Amino acid sequence: MNFVALKMLFGDRAKYMMLLAGLTFSTMLIVQQGSIFWGLMTWSQSGITNINAPVWVTDPNINQVEEIKPLADTAVNVVRSVPGVEWAVPLYKGVQRARLRDGNYEQIALVGIDSSTLIGRPHKMIEGRIEDLRAPDTVAIDQLAVKRLGGPDRMHLGTTFEINDHLVKVVAIVHAQKSFQNFPFIYTTYERALGVTPQERRKLSYVLASPVEGVNPEELARRIREHTGLGAYTEDQFGWKTVRWILENTGIGVNFGTTVVLGFVVGMAIAGQTFYLFTIENLRQFGALKAIGASTGMLARMILLQSFTVGLIGYGLGIGLATLFGLTAGSGGRLPFVETWPLLVGVGGALLMICSLSSAISIRKLAKLEPAVVFRG
Amino acid sequence: MVNQSVELFEQELSHGLVRARGITKSFGEGDTKIPVLKGVDLDVAKGEVLFLVGPSGSGKTTLLSVIAGILESDEGEVRILGESIHDLSAAEKTCFRRDHLGFIFQQYNLLPTLTAVENAAVPLFIRGMKKMEAIGRAEEVLKTMGMGERLKAVPSKLSGGEQQRVAIARALVGEPQLLLCDEPTASLDGETGHRVVEQLCEVGKHPDRAVIIITHDSRIFEFGDRIVHMEDGQVGQIQQGQEDPI
Numbered sequence: 001m002n003f004v005a006l007k008m009l010f011g012d013r014a015k016y017m018m019l020l021a022g023l024t025f026s027t028m029l030i031v032q033q034g035s036i037f038w039g040l041m042t043w044s045q046s047g048i049t050n051i052n053a054p055v056w057v058t059d060p061n062i063n064q065v066e067e068i069k070p071l072a073d074t075a076v077n078v079v080r081s082v083p084g085v086e087w088a089v090p091l092y093k094g095v096q097r098a099r100l101r102d103g104n105y106e107q108i109a110l111v112g113i114d115s116s117t118l119i120g121r122p123h124k125m126i127e128g129r130i131e132d133l134r135a136p137d138t139v140a141i142d143q144l145a146v147k148r149l150g151g152p153d154r155m156h157l158g159t160t161f162e163i164n165d166h167l168v169k170v171v172a173i174v175h176a177q178k179s180f181q182n183f184p185f186i187y188t189t190y191e192r193a194l195g196v197t198p199q200e201r202r203k204l205s206y207v208l209a210s211p212v213e214g215v216n217p218e219e220l221a222r223r224i225r226e227h228t229g230l231g232a233y234t235e236d237q238f239g240w241k242t243v244r245w246i247l248e249n250t251g252i253g254v255n256f257g258t259t260v261v262l263g264f265v266v267g268m269a270i271a272g273q274t275f276y277l278f279t280i281e282n283l284r285q286f287g288a289l290k291a292i293g294a295s296t297g298m299l300a301r302m303i304l305l306q307s308f309t310v311g312l313i314g315y316g317l318g319i320g321l322a323t324l325f326g327l328t329a330g331s332g333g334r335l336p337f338v339e340t341w342p343l344l345v346g347v348g349g350a351l352l353m354i355c356s357l358s359s360a361i362s363i364r365k366l367a368k369l370e371p372a373v374v375f376r377g
Numbered sequence: 378m379v380n381q382s383v384e385l386f387e388q389e390l391s392h393g394l395v396r397a398r399g400i401t402k403s404f405g406e407g408d409t410k411i412p413v414l415k416g417v418d419l420d421v422a423k424g425e426v427l428f429l430v431g432p433s434g435s436g437k438t439t440l441l442s443v444i445a446g447i448l449e450s451d452e453g454e455v456r457i458l459g460e461s462i463h464d465l466s467a468a469e470k471t472c473f474r475r476d477h478l479g480f481i482f483q484q485y486n487l488l489p490t491l492t493a494v495e496n497a498a499v500p501l502f503i504r505g506m507k508k509m510e511a512i513g514r515a516e517e518v519l520k521t522m523g524m525g526e527r528l529k530a531v532p533s534k535l536s537g538g539e540q541q542r543v544a545i546a547r548a549l550v551g552e553p554q555l556l557l558c559d560e561p562t563a564s565l566d567g568e569t570g571h572r573v574v575e576q577l578c579e580v581g582k583h584p585d586r587a588v589i590i591i592t593h594d595s596r597i598f599e600f601g602d603r604i605v606h607m608e609d610g611q612v613g614q615i616q617q618g619q620e621d622p623i
Contacts, residue, residue, distance in 0.1 A: 375483075
């Protein structure tokens with residue numbers, strides 16, 4: 001009867017298209033919003049992921065990576081003294097002001113990395129050598145900085161500009177993950193970062209550390225917390241701490257969550273109603289099938305096959321459209337759009353639920369249907 | 378003497394296909410309870426075409442539904458092929474209908490998105506037969522009904538008479554022992570109805586099969602072996618075929 005079920009589904013063009021449109025829209029909306037949400041969360045952790053250090057040592061009261069509470073300069077040596085630490089280096093991170101040649105100003109995220117090891121440098125080079133940062137008054141800029149600070153014609157290797165009235169020269173262009181605040185990243189050495197930033201009693205933003213062989217990052221973070229009283233997190237822990245803070249302190253989670261729920265409800269409403277109408281309109285035919293000898297189980301399997309078939313097609317189309325949106329609207333990192341497999345699995349589960357629930361309404365109706373209905377003219 | 382009676386009874390059983398005894402059925406409860414069947418006895422023999430006639434509300438359709446195992450009677454017993462319908466579970470009744478009964482409905486009840494041949498093959502699909510084999514058998518039956526040119530047409534492209542022929546093919550494709558027809562000519566004009574019943578009796582009549590037809594259409598009585606008149610939930614006059622109806 002699978003063949004009959006599918007012909008019944010595809011034969012009623014109007015209802016099939018309605019069902020497909022509902023489920024496709026639902027999938028697309030959930031995937032698109034979920035991907036933008038996760039893209040934003042990825043951007044919010046870029047301050048951590050761009051640095052790529054196993055353990056981050058912070059002020060004990062820090063909430064998230066952009067909330068910098070400077071540490072005492074001695075913190076680096078204190079961390080180095082903890083058993084299990086292979087290395088520990090300082091990191092400066094702060095929002096500063098760059099002055100462009102045309103007199104305009106631009107906010108930048110300045111990152112000062114350890115000059116001897118260059119730990120915390122970006123993973124991907126576009127042009128130049130990161131080692132050239134060891135030369136006086138030099139910086140590396142990311143692809144966003146090229147765009148924001150004048151474009152590729154005016155911002156390239158050898159270009160100079162000012163950070164807080166200090167002239168610096170571009171020696172490398174790097175690729176960095178965009179940040180939540182969308183400031184361009186400017187990399188320099190830790191010592192030079194301290195030199196170009198305004199005077200403060202404390203300027204050490206973080207200490208980056210790595211465990212010796214045989215000690216995992218979680219264990220090292222625990223030891224650092226115990227021995228120093230400072231905050232210490234693995235890269236993963238710090239990333240999730242940041243995500244949690246954003247979800248708890250901004251409306252982003254509620255906003256995206258509402259849209260995702262809306263997508264689910266719209267899909268459920270359209271699919272449920274259309275399926276029910278489909279069943280009601282074919283009630284006499286279903287009654288005839290029952291009279292002829294089709295069991296309720298057989299009819300239920302037909303309904304489920306119809307539902308899951310249209311669900312699968314809608315799932316594919318919805319994901320395709322959402323991906324197309326991500327590839328076009330989000331190209332070049334303009335929009336935070338990260339489509340992950342857990343999201344796709346989750347949406348698949350949601351769609352499975354929509355299809356099951358909407359089928360259940362129809363199956364319930366069919367289970368109660370008396371085949372005698374066909375004898376009533 | 379006793380042995381002779383048993384032999385006669387067994388002989389009767391071997392020729393009888395449907396045996397209904399003391400069938401009662403009411404709808405509603407308490408003061409609103411309406412008795413529809415009041416102790417109906419009915420036998421239908423193999424090879425017989427029986428017309429069930431009577432005014433609206435006389436209980437014809439209810440009796441047909443009880444015989445088909447679609448409605449449960451309040452009292453009495455229906456045996457088809459020696460099997461007591463009342464002793465079967467709901468699932469067993471469904472299987473019994475699938476394997477032994479064929480149905481023709483007043484409104485045809487064809488699936489609108491299936492072609493004529495696919496509609497005719499539905500009972501075979503329900504039995505789990507492979508698609509090509511089922512379609513092949515349905516094609517054969519439809520061709521015997523003069524529908525060879527309309528195999529691929531969907532119901533909306535068929536006339537009322539053609540749709541009823543497809544419904545007849547659907548009822549016969551599984552070679553049922555009992556064919557139950559609920560006013561098969563009610564939605565057809567007189568001439569088409571006459572032709573359809575003529576074909577139904579030609580194709581459907583078989584020494585091992587009985588046909589029960591509910592109808593109001595006296596013009597088709599000529600095709601029946603017996604005409605059973607029902608009145609007020611009871612079997613009234615029984616005529617042999619070809620007699621003038623009263």
